Structure formats: C-alpha cells, structure tokens
Amino acid sequence: MQHDSSQFFSLAGTAVLVTGAARGIGRAIASRCAQAGASVFLGDLDENEGEKVADEIRRLAGSDSAAAFLRLDVTSPESCDAAVLAVMEKSNGATRLALVNNAGIGKAGTVVSLGAAELEREWRVNVLGAWQLAERIIPHMLELGNGRIVNIASIGGVVGIPERAAYCTTKFAVVGLTKSIALDFGARGITCNAICPARVLTGMAEARIEEAADPEAARKLMNATQIAGRMVDPDEVAALAQYLLSTEAAMVNGSTYNIDSAWSAGHTPTA
Ligand SMILES: NC(=O)c1ccc[n+]([C@@H]2O[C@H](COP(=O)([O-])OP(=O)(O)OC[C@H]3O[C@@H](n4cnc5c(N)ncnc54)[C@H](O)[C@@H]3O)[C@@H](O)[C@H]2O)c1
Secondary structure: OOHHHHHHOOOOOEEEEEEEEOHHHHHHHHHHHHHHEEEEEEOOHHHHHHHHHHHHHHHHHOOOOOOOEEOOOOOOOHHHHHHHHHHHHHHOOOOEEEEEEOOOOOOOOOOHHHHHHHHHHHHHHHHHHHHHHHHHHHHHHHHHHOOEEEEEEEEEHOOOOOOHHHHHHHHHHHHHHHHHHHHHHHHEEEEEEEEEEEOOOOHHHHHHHHHHHHHHHHHHHHHHOOOOOOOOOOOHHHHHHHHHOOHOOOOOOEEEEEOOOOOOOOOOOOO
C-alpha cells in the first residue's frame, strides 16, 4: 500500500482542548496539534501567557480558527462546564473531538513532610481536573461517534519516585482513570491513553531545581535520571500526543507510554 507521509497523523477536522497550554508540555502539544491541522483550544489559568501562545499559533498557521484561548481552572466544575461548552460552540466544522488533560502540579516531599493538604491540592488539579473534563466532553464524543483523550501522567505514575509522595499518588490515579475510560467507552469510538514522561525541561522542572538545597546538583541529577544524560524536550512529548490523537492510533487504547530514556527500565542515575 502507498502512503503520502505528509498526511501521517493528520488532525484536520479535529477540535482539541489542551489544558495547561500556556507553557511547557501543554504549549508544545497545542502548537503541534495546530500544525497537524487541528482547531486548538488552549485552556489555562494564565490568561496573559495563554493569549500570547494562541496568538502565536494563529500567526504561524495563518488561520484565525487554528487556536483560541479559554480561561480555565480545571478544579472548578463551572469552569470545566464553560470550557467544554465553548469548544462545542466554536468548533462547528469539526468532525472529530479530542481532549488532552495536561494541566498538573507537584511538590517535593514525603507522606510525612507534605501532609494531606498537599495531596488534596495536587489531587484537585491532576486527578479531579482530568475527571471533570472527561465527564463533560465524553457525551459529545459519543454523539459524534469518535473521541480521543490523552492524559499526561508521569513516569511517577508507573514507578515510585523518592520524595514525590503526593505527585506519584495522583499520577498513578491518572493511569487508573485512563484505563477505566478506555474500557468504558472503547466500544463506542473513544480511545484514552496516558503519556508518562520522565523529567521534561519546562517551568515545572525548573521550579524543582530552584526548590533544591543545591540547584546545580539537582540539575545534574535530573539530567542523569535519563540514560541519554538530558531531560526530555516538550516537543518529544507532543509528537507522541499527536500520534495518539490521530486516526492511525484507533487501535491504541488504555495504554501508558513511557518517555523516560530507560529510567523505568532500571537505569540508576549517577550525576
Ligand atoms: N516537566 C516535567 O518534568 C514533567 C514530567 C512528567 C510529567 N509532567 C506532567 O506534564 C504536565 C505539564 O507539565 P509542565 O512541566 O509542562 O508544567 P508547567 O508547570 O510548565 O505548566 C503547567 C501549566 O498548567 C497550568 N495550570 C496549573 N493549574 C491549573 C489549573 N487548575 N487549571 C488550568 N491550568 C492550570 C499552569 O498555569 C501552567 O501553564 C503536568 O501534568 C505534569 O505533571 C511533567
């Protein structure tokens, strides 16, 4: 069979809501989706940065419908209602619908040092946020007869990470949510998969470095957790997201994809 490679993983005709899209991994995913032909809705708390990114995407795509910013707090049911409504109202021509649950937060510490309040704070963004948006968008996907959900979990949702007790707890839950959605809606055209990156060079990683007692040592260690000796580039995560959102990935469902440069394979970092 002959294939035109310029058509691989096309997202033409797809409306994609990406949460946490004002920076980091979400920004890279939003940009890639637009380059692949999607109409992208960038949901984020950060209105200033989010509007700038949407503007840049529209300019690069040369199309006003390539991107729109939506102020979104994934922890708020009302805000999730409004975001999904806006996507449905503004994506009239779209025949395919997708959600990327990317917004996430984390803080270093153990079950003793963090306390339950930190677990609750992270749970509300990382788990409840993804749940609330899936809950609202899946009925529209069922109406359309297709849907793609990609949850950005973490390698901390596959293996434990020292001093990341609340984060790992929530990211394992994101993987559980992913598999549940896949099983419950897979027979009706919806797929749900999780991407589990190791250290990605974004604001979140920079904050972890700044929090450390010795930031330079922390940076070396974070580079060394990947056997390649560097952190993951946000666009390396976006490339996999594009594939999972595409029609080519129709039979990929309920899976977790590690982008961790052999960390979970047993690599022992030596900084
Ligand atoms: N950076 C890493 O090393 C790494 C590794 C593995 C997984 N991840 C996961 O990838 C995702 C993105 O990480 P990042 O490094 O790009 O983060 P980041 O901190 O650079 O960006 C996160 C974005 O989410 C937004 N956000 C936070 N709370 C929100 C809320 N309640 N509602 C809407 N938006 C909100 C922020 O405003 C920000 O723009 C997260 O889920 C994170 O856990 C990151």
